[in-house]
Amino acid sequence: MPTPAARSKPWPIIAVAGWVLPGLGHALLGEGRRGLVVGGMMLILFIAGLLIGGIDVVDRERDTLWFAGQAMIGPAAFIADYAHQRLDEKRDRQVDAYGTQHNLGQHEALTQMVRTDQPLVYRTSVGRVNEIGTLYCAIAGVMNLLAILDAVGRATAGRKA
Amino acid sequence: MMYELSTSSLEPQAASLVLAAWRPLLDPLDLHHPWHAIALLVPLVVAIAVVYKALKLPSLQRLVGETARLSFYIVALMAMAAAILWFVVEIV
Numbered sequence: 001m002p003t004p005a006a007r008s009k010p011w012p013i014i015a016v017a018g019w020v021l022p023g024l025g026h027a028l029l030g031e032g033r034r035g036l037v038v039g040g041m042m043l044i045l046f047i048a049g050l051l052i053g054g055i056d057v058v059d060r061e062r063d064t065l066w067f068a069g070q071a072m073i074g075p076a077a078f079i080a081d082y083a084h085q086r087l088d089e090k091r092d093r094q095v096d097a098y099g100t101q102h103n104l105g106q107h108e109a110l111t112q113m114v115r116t117d118q119p120l121v122y123r124t125s126v127g128r129v130n131e132i133g134t135l136y137c138a139i140a141g142v143m144n145l146l147a148i149l150d151a152v153g154r155a156t157a158g159r160k161a
Numbered sequence: 162m163m164y165e166l167s168t169s170s171l172e173p174q175a176a177s178l179v180l181a182a183w184r185p186l187l188d189p190l191d192l193h194h195p196w197h198a199i200a201l202l203v204p205l206v207v208a209i210a211v212v213y214k215a216l217k218l219p220s221l222q223r224l225v226g227e228t229a230r231l232s233f234y235i236v237a238l239m240a241m242a243a244a245i246l247w248f249v250v251e252i253v
Contacts, residue, residue: 033221034215034216034221037211037215037221037224038212038215038216041208041211041212041215042208042212044208045205045208048204050186051185051186051190052189052190052192052201053189053190054186054187054188054189055186055187056189087187121187122184122187122188123187123188123189124189125189128192128193128195128197128198129189129190129192129198130189131198132192132198132201132202133189135205136205139205139208139209140208143208143209143212143213146212146213146216147212147216150216
């Protein structure tokens with residue numbers, strides 16, 4: 001049950017806390033167990049999405065709409081996207097070097113590297129695997145939005161647990 | 162589970178080499194059969210049910226039972242919808 005002191009926290013702080021770390025908004029309201037269950041499950045879902053589809057499933061530049069949903073999980077999505085973009089640059093340099101060595105364009109070089117199982121910096125996920133991984137991460141983000149709205153509702157209405 | 166999903170047609174030694182080659186976060190899982198994707202929807206449904214019930218229940222004491230019930234309903238409804246759509250596409 002949220003304590004009166006916890007309920008006195010301004011709702012913007014609760015909302016931002018819930019975005020920065022899933023479940024923290026509820027924890028600040030004195031509902032630590034609820035915050036732990038909700039936040040823990042959403043983080044597990046997000047990480048599972050990354051493990052299923054690879055870092056490729058979080059892409060602010062090529063999948064902007066999906067990223068809009070994924071971004072609601074908090075800074076974790078932006079960290080994953082940053083890592084993805086850096087790996088993209090590294091892979092581009094790797095593919096360019098291979099293309100130069102074999103006199104191929106970038107697209108042909110990447111295709112040949114994939115077909116011949118060359119060790120790439122990271123592998124792009126395609127098809128169902130990419131869909132499932134992207135969905136896991138996006139659902140985690142959207143569910144966190146639900147959690148933030150619930151925490152804000154409890155903070156403003158002073159609801160009992 | 163990784164062995165069953167991606168290497169069922171290989172000898173165990175080759176399968177272990179394939180498993181060792183997977184780099185977490187850098188490589189996607191090796192899932193090509195349609196049933197793999199369907200199987201991965203079940204944990205997603207359970208996670209959604211856990212979060213939803215954890216937010217809605219006044220007390221978390223009945224969380225496990227309520228989550229199991231909601232998960233069953235969602236999966237059952239999805240299966241029914243799939244059956245109806247299959248019937249419409251294949252038969253009608």
